[in-house]
Amino acid sequence: MKKRIPLILIFVAGLLGVISFVIPHPSYQVYDAWIRNDLLRVLSAFAVVLALGSLLRVHSDKIRRKRRNWQYSWLLLIAFAVSAIIGLFGGVAADGILPTTIGSFSYDIQTLYENIVIPLASSMFALLAFFMASAAYRAFRVRSMEATLLLVAAFIVMIGVLPLGYSISKHLPAFVQWILNVPNVAGQRGIVLGIALGVVATSLKIILGIERAWLGGGE
Amino acid sequence: MKIYERLNKIDRRIIYAILFVVVTLPLIFPSVLKVTPMTPVENLFTAVDKTTDDKALILDCSYAPQIKAEVEPMAIAVLRHAFKTRKKILVLSLYVEMIGLATRALNQVVEEFNSVAETYEDSIIYGRDYVFLGWQPPPIVPMLGMGESISNIYVVDYYGNQTDTLLMMQRIRNYNDISILVALSGSRIPISWVSYAQNRYGLQVGVGCTAVSGADFYPYYQTGQFTGLMVGMKGAAEYEELVEANHGVKGRRVASEAMLSLTYAHLIIMLFIVIGNIGFFLHRRKK
Amino acid sequence: MNISTDPWVWIASILSIAILSFLYKENPFFRAAEHIFLGVANGYLVTFYWHRILMPILFRPLFQQGDLLLIVPFIVGMLYLTRFIPRVSWLVRIPIAIYMGYWTGVLIPATIQAQIIKQVQGTILTAPNFQSWNAGTSGIAWSVIVFIGVLCTLSYFYFSREHKGVIGFTSRIGIVFVMIGFGAAFGYTVMARISLLIGKLQYLLGDWLGIIK
Numbered sequence: 001m002k003k004r005i006p007l008i009l010i011f012v013a014g015l016l017g018v019i020s021f022v023i024p025h026p027s028y029q030v031y032d033a034w035i036r037n038d039l040l041r042v043l044s045a046f047a048v049v050l051a052l053g054s055l056l057r058v059h060s061d062k063i064r065r066k067r068r069n070w071q072y073s074w075l076l077l078i079a080f081a082v083s084a085i086i087g088l089f090g091g092v093a094a095d096g097i098l099p100t101t102i103g104s105f106s107y108d109i110q111t112l113y114e115n116i117v118i119p120l121a122s123s124m125f126a127l128l129a130f131f132m133a134s135a136a137y138r139a140f141r142v143r144s145m146e147a148t149l150l151l152v153a154a155f156i157v158m159i160g161v162l163p164l165g166y167s168i169s170k171h172l173p174a175f176v177q178w179i180l181n182v183p184n185v186a187g188q189r190g191i192v193l194g195i196a197l198g199v200v201a202t203s204l205k206i207i208l209g210i211e212r213a214w215l216g217g218g219e
Numbered sequence: 220m221k222i223y224e225r226l227n228k229i230d231r232r233i234i235y236a237i238l239f240v241v242v243t244l245p246l247i248f249p250s251v252l253k254v255t256p257m258t259p260v261e262n263l264f265t266a267v268d269k270t271t272d273d274k275a276l277i278l279d280c281s282y283a284p285q286i287k288a289e290v291e292p293m294a295i296a297v298l299r300h301a302f303k304t305r306k307k308i309l310v311l312s313l314y315v316e317m318i319g320l321a322t323r324a325l326n327q328v329v330e331e332f333n334s335v336a337e338t339y340e341d342s343i344i345y346g347r348d349y350v351f352l353g354w355q356p357p358p359i360v361p362m363l364g365m366g367e368s369i370s371n372i373y374v375v376d377y378y379g380n381q382t383d384t385l386l387m388m389q390r391i392r393n394y395n396d397i398s399i400l401v402a403l404s405g406s407r408i409p410i411s412w413v414s415y416a417q418n419r420y421g422l423q424v425g426v427g428c429t430a431v432s433g434a435d436f437y438p439y440y441q442t443g444q445f446t447g448l449m450v451g452m453k454g455a456a457e458y459e460e461l462v463e464a465n466h467g468v469k470g471r472r473v474a475s476e477a478m479l480s481l482t483y484a485h486l487i488i489m490l491f492i493v494i495g496n497i498g499f500f501l502h503r504r505k506k
Numbered sequence: 507m508n509i510s511t512d513p514w515v516w517i518a519s520i521l522s523i524a525i526l527s528f529l530y531k532e533n534p535f536f537r538a539a540e541h542i543f544l545g546v547a548n549g550y551l552v553t554f555y556w557h558r559i560l561m562p563i564l565f566r567p568l569f570q571q572g573d574l575l576l577i578v579p580f581i582v583g584m585l586y587l588t589r590f591i592p593r594v595s596w597l598v599r600i601p602i603a604i605y606m607g608y609w610t611g612v613l614i615p616a617t618i619q620a621q622i623i624k625q626v627q628g629t630i631l632t633a634p635n636f637q638s639w640n641a642g643t644s645g646i647a648w649s650v651i652v653f654i655g656v657l658c659t660l661s662y663f664y665f666s667r668e669h670k671g672v673i674g675f676t677s678r679i680g681i682v683f684v685m686i687g688f689g690a691a692f693g694y695t696v697m698a699r700i701s702l703l704i705g706k707l708q709y710l711l712g713d714w715l716g717i718i719k
Contacts, residue, residue, distance in 0.1 A: 006599035010607035017611020021419070029367070035608060036360050037372065038563070039579045043605050044356045045559040046583030050598075052548060053590060069537065076541040083549025092557045093378050109553050111514065112546055113319040119518035120543035121284035122706055123525035129484075129703035130529055132696065133238050134231045137491035141499050146685045151492070153689025158485045158696055161453050163252040163478055177257055180437050180690055181639075182648050186655020187687030189438040189625055190680065193656070194663050196621035203610040203617075214606060215599055235529055242700065243707055246718050288705020289698060315554045316547065353558060359612060375562060414616035430698035434691035441652075442628035443638065444620065451694065452701040477704045484700040 007209040014207030056080070083112055153179065221505075226498030234491060241487045245479040252478040256457040259440055263401070263425040263447020264461045267300055270398040275307035275391045277365075277400040279412070280321035281314060286405040286429050291324055292455035292474035293403050293427035298328040299468045300458075302343050307387055309369070309397075311352040311361065313408060318354045322377070325351055331470055345378075346385040353377030358411060366394045366420040394420040399446060403427040409436065413444045427454065452477055508716030519714040522706065629656045655683040 020032040059073035087109040089098035100108035142148050159165050160176030205211035256264070270276050278297055282290035301308040310325055312318040329343050336342040343349065352373040355361050364372035369392065370383040382388050390396065400422055402409040409426040416422040423446050428436055430451030440448045449458055455474035462468050510516065524539035564580060567573040582604065588597040628635065631653055639645035661673050662680030669677045712718035 002596040002599075006603040009600060009603040013604045013607025014611035017608040018614055020612065021615040033364065033367065033371075034575075037364060038576060039582070040357055040605060040608065041355065041360055041559060042564050042576070042579035042583045043586075043601050045555050045564070046586040046601065047605070048551060048555050050586040050589055052552065053587070055544075055548065057590070072537050072541040075538055076545040079542045079545025080549050081545075083546045084552045087549055087553025088556055092553060095379065105513065109550060110319060110322060113550050114323060115514040115518040116521065116546045117316075117319070117543065117550060118284040118287060118323075119522045119709070120525055120539055121547075122287055122702065122709075123522040124543075125285040125699075126288075126703045126706035127526065127528060129242075129699040130235045130238060132699045133488055133491060134234050136488055136696070137229065137234055137495045140492050140495060142496050146681055149682060149685040150689040150692065153686045154693040154696070155489060157690045157693030158489060161450075161693070161697065162482050162485060163254055164482045164485075166253075166255050173255065173257060177259075178648075179686065180434065181441060182651050183655060183683050183686040184434055184690045185438050185441050186652045187659050187680075187683035187685075188435055189629060189652070189656050190659025190663065190683070191687075192435075192438055192621055192625055193660065196617050196625075199617050200614055200622075203614050206610050207607060214602060232530075238703075242703055243711070246704070246707055246711055249718075286698075286702065288708075289701045315551055318554065319550070354554065356559065357609075359609065363612075375558075410620070414620040415612070418616055418619045430694040430701065431691075433694040434687060438625060438628070441638075442624050444624055451697050452704070453697065473705075473708065477701065477708070480704050480707075481697065481700055484704075485696060488696055488700075 003212075003215055006215060007212075011207055011209060014203075083109065086112065222501065224498075224502075226494055227502060229494070238484065238487060241483045242480050245483055246476070249476060250479050252475075252482070254453075254456045254460045254475055254478060256461050259448035259450070260454055260457040261447070261461065263427075263449060264300070264458060264465075266399050266423065266425055266446045267297065267306070267401065268304065268465075270306045272305075273390065274396055274398040275309055275387065276301060276398055277309045277311065278321075279400060279402045279404070279408070280310060280312050280324060281317050281402065281404045281406075281408050282320060282429075283314075283317055283405055284320060287320060289429045289452050289455070290403050290405065290427060291320065292452065292472075293449050293458060294321070294324040295328055295470075295473075296455060296458040296462050297401055297403075297427075298324060299331070299470060300462045300466065302328060302332050302348065303462070303466045303468045305348070307391065308349045309352055309387075309391065310349065311373070312354045313356075313358040313361065315354055315356070318377070321351070325349070328470075346380075346387060348387070350382070350385055350387050351377040352382070358408065359415060362412060362415040363419065366416060366422075368393055394422045397422060399423040399425055401425045401427065405429045405432065407432075409445065410439065413439060417444065427458075452481065510714050510716065515714050519710055522710060526706075629653055654679070659683050 016032070016035060019028070023029075056077070059076055061067075062070045062073045063077075086098065086100060086107060088096075090096045090100040090108050091098075092109065094100045094106070094108035094110070100106055100111075140151070142151055156172075156179065157176055159168065160172045165172040165176065202211060206214065267276060278294065278301075280294050282294075298308070298310075300306075310321055312321045329349075332343045345351075352369070353376055355372055361372050370388055373382050376382050376385070394416065400412060400416070402412050402424060404426075405428065409424060409428065412422070412424045417424055424444065425447045426436060426440075426445045427449040428451075430453075433448075433450035433454075436445060436448060436450075439445045449455060452474045456472070456478055459472040459475050463472070521539050521542070524535040527533055528536045564576055564583075568576040568580060582601050585597045585601050588594045629652060631649055635649050636645040639648050641648065658676045658680035660680070662669075662677040662684060664673065664677075667673055708718060
């Protein structure tokens with residue numbers, strides 16, 4: 001029962017999803033709209049509650065057991081608590097019951113997002129430029145004809161897409177567009193078709209209960 | 220140490236330092252490079268330009284903070300384009316961590332236009348010229364739901380206003396009233412727009428994407444599923460160029476300013492690859 | 507040089523440098539910044555899910571406006587929380603089954619239509635495809651190259667038979683197209699990564715230090 005009920009539900013839900021595409025009649029679409037707009041939206045919110053609960057549990061556990069680098073977990077919990085209080089009581093557009101300005105200094109949730117989340121996230125990805133340069137120097141070796149082809153295509157695109165390409169030759173950007181529109185499309189489309197067929201096959205396997213990894217371990 | 224050993228063993232910190240200098244100096248000592256728009260960007264620009272007065276366009280700002288540098292200039296360019304040509308525009312995000320970026324881009328461009336507006340008609344007025352719908356999860360809900368009714372999905376907008384009371388929303392009901400949706404994203408969201416909204420409702424979709432996804436999206440551009448395509452910071456610079464050249468919009472062109480830096484960085488990375496391979500071949504020959 | 511006096515710009519810049527310090531080696535500043543990021547990002551998440559989803563779509567309609575049908579998503583959603591109660595944790599499979607089932611069901615026809623049928627339509631040799639290139643008679647050549655390229659790429663990824671004979675020949679052509687595609691992707695990836703670094707430097711040198719005008 002612990003596996004049978006979820007397997008039946010996934011089959012029924014999957015069937016409803018497929019049917020929604022083939023029955024455009026309003027009398028059915030009303031039910032489909034309820035499933036999407038009410039049921040799925042609420043489920044997505046509770047899934048986030050679960051994810052947050054797990055995150056808080058992991059870090060609380062780390063603090064309680066004084067695991068390695070447990071002190072940083074305090075930072076996470078405090079940062080989460082402060083930003084959640086400011087957001088929940090200060091409101092999305094600083095329209096809540098909690099005041100979010102002191103003089104000209106504001107600390108509403110949007111300000112926290114713009115000055116903490118955005119800079120930190122963008123800095124993490126800015127690091128990749130350095131790692132990519134180092135990795136390209138260390139690992140990109142022309143050992144075969146295929147690697148040579150990859151390198152030549154990469155160099156042509158790297159030069160051709162920039163204004164430098166136009167300065168070298170007026171035809172270079174057009175040639176790069178041709179590479180992207182013709183051989184690149186041919187190669188990528190083969191991969192797209194293969195992946196799409198795989199997605200459809202896996203989706204069918206999940207709905208029909210053949211693929212059961214999502215059930216997790218246990219009974 | 221033999222020469223090929225030196226070529227093969229350059230310390231990574233030297234590589235980091237050289238890259239840092241090469242990227243930074245052109246930013247400090249800038250030089251304007253002429254950007255020539257390519258066909259995919261021109262197609263997108265033309266499609267947005269063709270939006271008639273009775274329709275609106277949707278701007279989906281679904282790009283994460285991690286890729287803001289590449290995609291935010293696209294959002295700003297499209298918003299400038301829409302506001303300058305008085306196209307009605309709806310702005311939304313599909314994921315919560317991206318809604319703050321949409322807010323940021325909107326606030327910046329609205330402020331740009333309103334700071335120089337002299338009359339009420341010139342100003343960019345919320346509800347009349349643009350609506351910020353906000354965010355509703357999961358993505359499939361707005362993708363399919365807006366085909367029937369936008370106000371049913373976004374009952375309240377980002378600021379908490381009842382959407383169906385806004386002036387613009389009296390005439391913009393669903394995808395039939397939308398000329399094009401411009402999806403700005405760093406992932407496969409544009410393909411989802413095509414799979415769901417375009418398949419079922421025939422919505423025209425234009426794309427602005429990170430350069431990482433650029434090559435992957437050309438098959439969809441070639442079939443016409445994507446009306447137009449902006450790829451990476453260069454794509455953003457091309458759109459900025461088109462907006463300024465065709466509609467005289469003057470504003471800071473962040474992507475265009477980066478072109479010289481980008482050029483030198485590409486050249487230095489190509490040099491690193493060549494040096495690495497010279498060392499590799501010399502080492503192989505020695506053996 | 508026109509250094510910013512906005513405290514938030516200083517906070518953002520110091521946190522950015524803490525992250526960039528990872529280039530030297532991992533250090534306490536990097537870890538601290540990482541954890542602060544996770545905490546604030548999740549606080550932001552909670553704000554929006556509460557104010558824009560749970561309150562207006564569930565709690566207000568259910569408890570204030572009397573829309574009793576919403577009791578179903580409420581109860582099913584609450585089953586997610588059984589994950590924390592080991593004895594009944596199997597109940598978490600129910601909301602997962604509903605959410606994932608509907609999603610995968612909708613995905614099947616959408617994928618077939620957009621990523622299989624449309625892509626095949628764009629590959630086959632028809633007059634509209636020849637004309638879509640806007641290249642006159644060259645359009646026929648480009649369409650033929652795409653057609654051959656797609657077939658050869660698919661033959662390269664067909665591993666159920668040994669790559670010998672005809673399949674061996676076509677797969678060798680297929681790899682050429684795949685390598686060109688990957689080369690283009692690599693070239694674009696270089697541009698992407700450098701762009702992100704440029705964006706960060708534009709902020710630090712412009713908004714913070716005022717070196718860039």
